Amino acid sequence: MLTSIGKFSKSFFVKVLVGIIILPFVFWGMGDVFRGGNQNVIASVDSEKVSTQEFVDYLRRLNLSEEQIKNLPKTDLIEKILSEYIGKKVMALEISKLGIEVTDNSLRNIIKNDKIFFKENKFSRTEYEKFLIKSGITAPQFESNIVEQEKRRQFLSSLSGGIVIPEILVKKEYRKENQSKTIQYIDLEKYHSKNKPSEKSKKELYERNKNIFFSEFKKIRYAEITPEKISGGKEFNENFFIQLDVIENNVLDGQSFDDTTEINNLKIVSIKNINSKKEDKNKNKIENLSDQLFKKIYNLKTVKSPEIINIDNKYYIAEITNIEKENRPFNDPDVQEALKSQISFKNKIESNTSILKDINMGGFDKEKMSKFASDNNLELKNYVINNLKQNEIFSESIIKRIFLTKDNEIDLITNNTLTKNYLVLAIKTQYKDLKKDSNEYEKYEAKARLNIINKIYQIYDNSLNKQYKVELNQRTIERVKNSF
Numbered sequence: 001m002l003t004s005i006g007k008f009s010k011s012f013f014v015k016v017l018v019g020i021i022i023l024p025f026v027f028w029g030m031g032d033v034f035r036g037g038n039q040n041v042i043a044s045v046d047s048e049k050v051s052t053q054e055f056v057d058y059l060r061r062l063n064l065s066e067e068q069i070k071n072l073p074k075t076d077l078i079e080k081i082l083s084e085y086i087g088k089k090v091m092a093l094e095i096s097k098l099g100i101e102v103t104d105n106s107l108r109n110i111i112k113n114d115k116i117f118f119k120e121n122k123f124s125r126t127e128y129e130k131f132l133i134k135s136g137i138t139a140p141q142f143e144s145n146i147v148e149q150e151k152r153r154q155f156l157s158s159l160s161g162g163i164v165i166p167e168i169l170v171k172k173e174y175r176k177e178n179q180s181k182t183i184q185y186i187d188l189e190k191y192h193s194k195n196k197p198s199e200k201s202k203k204e205l206y207e208r209n210k211n212i213f214f215s216e217f218k219k220i221r222y223a224e225i226t227p228e229k230i231s232g233g234k235e236f237n238e239n240f241f242i243q244l245d246v247i248e249n250n251v252l253d254g255q256s257f258d259d260t261t262e263i264n265n266l267k268i269v270s271i272k273n274i275n276s277k278k279e280d281k282n283k284n285k286i287e288n289l290s291d292q293l294f295k296k297i298y299n300l301k302t303v304k305s306p307e308i309i310n311i312d313n314k315y316y317i318a319e320i321t322n323i324e325k326e327n328r329p330f331n332d333p334d335v336q337e338a339l340k341s342q343i344s345f346k347n348k349i350e351s352n353t354s355i356l357k358d359i360n361m362g363g364f365d366k367e368k369m370s371k372f373a374s375d376n377n378l379e380l381k382n383y384v385i386n387n388l389k390q391n392e393i394f395s396e397s398i399i400k401r402i403f404l405t406k407d408n409e410i411d412l413i414t415n416n417t418l419t420k421n422y423l424v425l426a427i428k429t430q431y432k433d434l435k436k437d438s439n440e441y442e443k444y445e446a447k448a449r450l451n452i453i454n455k456i457y458q459i460y461d462n463s464l465n466k467q468y469k470v471e472l473n474q475r476t477i478e479r480v481k482n483s484f
Helices: 012-017 052-061 066-070 077-098 104-112 125-135 139-160 167-177 189-193 199-208 238-252 257-263 291-298 333-360 366-375 396-403 439-467 474-481
Strands: 041-045 048-051 179-187 214-225 268-274 307-311 314-327 381-385 410-414 421-431 470-472
Touching: 041 052, 041 077, 041 474, 048 052, 048 077, 052 077, 052 474, 077 139, 077 474, 104 139, 125 139, 139 439, 167 396, 167 439, 179 189, 179 366, 179 396, 189 333, 199 333, 214 291, 238 257, 238 307, 238 314, 257 314, 291 307, 291 314, 333 410, 333 421, 366 421, 381 396, 396 410, 396 421
Parallel strands: none
Antiparallel strands: 041 048, 041 470, 179 381, 179 421, 214 268, 214 314, 307 314, 410 421
């Protein structure tokens, strides 16, 4: 994408990007994951290879926050970015097939008509040059980026341009979020809490799943990579990073930890039998190892597969040499909590399924809802919801679900983790007016348009799945995750 977008947050680039929806490939149908081959290739699209260095350079240009970089090994952010990057590769192939071009005259007009380069109400070459100098980018780089963005805009317009949104769809989107609804509801927390896991059920679950209740002890070793060791100086200068790239490429190509540390005369630190809490088997805390570096090393996925790690601009090579597992006993507090949570979650699913079955079969009406509350010593409450943000009882996501419930209908509404469960009867709904000449109308017209465009993109995305074979090198992805 744009090579220096972080620098231009208030510049021309942002205006180019506003309104351009990048085709989503998050749900891309990836091909078989490959593990062999060149470790310097992170993915391939048909016969086109995506090198690890190419992708890492792209990542660095994104200017991820410190928090994002810190959490890379624990999240799927790398996979999402790679998916987006592959999406752009595929988009470029499609743009080429369609023959979309941006002529020099078109490029000139785009730049000359942007008011950021105006002086006295007309384009100023001086203002343009000042912008390039201030932004730290050359004219060819800037203009190349504009050409690519314009090609994408034309490509997306070819898929979704010319759509006229019927007023009824705009009002439908508006009514989803703008209504006043009178309801009766029952909070099912007390109902679910009565069904406590028994000792017998916990023991049975433990016996069936002993293999997942274990403590993991790892043997790890690491060595700091310093300028003195690899570049002969004390500064993290260009020569240091050239040598660091050589080391990283050698490791990616299979060079062992021992060979790497020996060749570069690095001092090795070894730690035996350490668990995820940074404790040994005698529960002694391991000192002289920062939590951040420890987590990075401990979260390495493969034994005897060294990786380069960056912590606060310090660089290390690290690996796990052995993993030992010990079963955790039934009375372990963490095991007990896990068993309780699992069984409680299962019981909630079963109870909710039973209630939903009764609702779907017409076995729940206003009278039976009242009887259900009475039989189970639950309170049936009256409530009026006037807007999405009225969250003293319900979260916004649950209110959205309640707003979709038709009058005189009963529904069981929960959050994703089943920590909130409600039986809701919609009694009366009043919709708010939407004026066609208002800003609100434009807002919900945009939402309705986006829904239609997303459906078009999804259909197109599904067709691309059949056209292109995408393969990922999962091992290299894990290395990249731990290299920042």
